[in-house]
Amino acid sequence: MSTQKSHRHLDALQSLRGIAALIVLLRHVMICYPSEGIIRNHFIDVALNSHAAVVIFFVLSGFVLSISIENTKIDIHSTIVFWIRRVFRILPALMFVTFLSIIFTKISLSSLPTPGSSDFMEGLLPHNLTTSSVGVIKSFLGLASTYVPQNWTITVELIMAVLFPLLVSLTRSFSNGVYWLLFTGIIVTCTAGEGGKWLPPFYGMDFILGIAVYRFWNSSLWRPSVLATVLSVAILCGASSFITEIVGHSLPFHYATTSIIEGFAASFVVLSLTDHDKVARYLSVRPLIVLGDLSFSLYLVHFLVVSILGRVFAPFLLNYTSFERALIMAAATLLVTLPISWFIFRGIEIPFNRLGKKLSGDFLNLIRKRSHATY
Numbered sequence: 001m002s003t004q005k006s007h008r009h010l011d012a013l014q015s016l017r018g019i020a021a022l023i024v025l026l027r028h029v030m031i032c033y034p035s036e037g038i039i040r041n042h043f044i045d046v047a048l049n050s051h052a053a054v055v056i057f058f059v060l061s062g063f064v065l066s067i068s069i070e071n072t073k074i075d076i077h078s079t080i081v082f083w084i085r086r087v088f089r090i091l092p093a094l095m096f097v098t099f100l101s102i103i104f105t106k107i108s109l110s111s112l113p114t115p116g117s118s119d120f121m122e123g124l125l126p127h128n129l130t131t132s133s134v135g136v137i138k139s140f141l142g143l144a145s146t147y148v149p150q151n152w153t154i155t156v157e158l159i160m161a162v163l164f165p166l167l168v169s170l171t172r173s174f175s176n177g178v179y180w181l182l183f184t185g186i187i188v189t190c191t192a193g194e195g196g197k198w199l200p201p202f203y204g205m206d207f208i209l210g211i212a213v214y215r216f217w218n219s220s221l222w223r224p225s226v227l228a229t230v231l232s233v234a235i236l237c238g239a240s241s242f243i244t245e246i247v248g249h250s251l252p253f254h255y256a257t258t259s260i261i262e263g264f265a266a267s268f269v270v271l272s273l274t275d276h277d278k279v280a281r282y283l284s285v286r287p288l289i290v291l292g293d294l295s296f297s298l299y300l301v302h303f304l305v306v307s308i309l310g311r312v313f314a315p316f317l318l319n320y321t322s323f324e325r326a327l328i329m330a331a332a333t334l335l336v337t338l339p340i341s342w343f344i345f346r347g348i349e350i351p352f353n354r355l356g357k358k359l360s361g362d363f364l365n366l367i368r369k370r371s372h373a374t375y
Contacts, residue, residue, distance in 0.1 A: 011289050012273040012280035018291030020053035025302045029330045032121035035323035045241045052236045055262045058203050062210015077367050079165045081360040086161040088356025093348050095140050097300040101147040105129040112311040116318050125307040149303050159200040160207045181208045190256045209267040217274045229272040229279050236265035297344035298337055305337045
């Protein structure tokens, strides 16, 4: 595969990440400002399937992290390097957004009501939100969702980062290792408890799927068709709504059958973008790539922006219908979140990523010097 094509395919994956983050943002706005109308809400459920977007995040993480360590001998030293870089990739931006959220809950603006919104919006980052000192520390470390509601996904990312070198090592050691891991992941997903500590094992399958996508990509055994990719996107977006219609009642957000179906559909979409030039070309456009660059910061900060704008715009929004309120808040949230995300990306993410690489490099140099000294 040529370097140009590889870059295009990776650019397409970055764009996919940005689209997934945008879907999460818009879906959360719709949750905060629900609109009336069954048909409209069914369409929103499919077009803005935030659970599917999160699954895409996890599968993409498994794929991209596989690339980052594939040519590395996995031992204790390379594993520590991997952990250092992962921590500096995730925590600095999260800590900054957590700090801003804590500040917001302490100022008078957070005490203003949000008439016309949902109960969820009313309880989002309320005034004088308090927790224990341990709770605050856990929030800064991505292990509690008190100040950043979507922190549960960060917890999954961090815990899977601890295990990821081991998972990749197992796929190298056994010819069918990735299939055994995937089988194990499906069993764990189906048997995991509800919420909390069970979420990392519940979504561990998606990271294994990311590893599997990388293996298929490297093997170049086949190329997904455009039609199959479109079908996979349809399954990815519509799985939750379809299963809900079958069972006749709403499903829990963390539902094993939905998660497994979406995981495999997301894997095929990612594989299509890595192994089909025509599909990748559609997403390899500069605005979408930039959105992908900003996706992590956008994902972290958008709930804080919704909380602030909802309180500022509350009297103004009452003059509009529920659907108009949702559209206004979606547009306003996006317009405010994008420049803030750019600032976090440029001012925090990039510098700390570089610092993580420098520290991990210094660690490796120290290990090498000690190794030479023993001889």
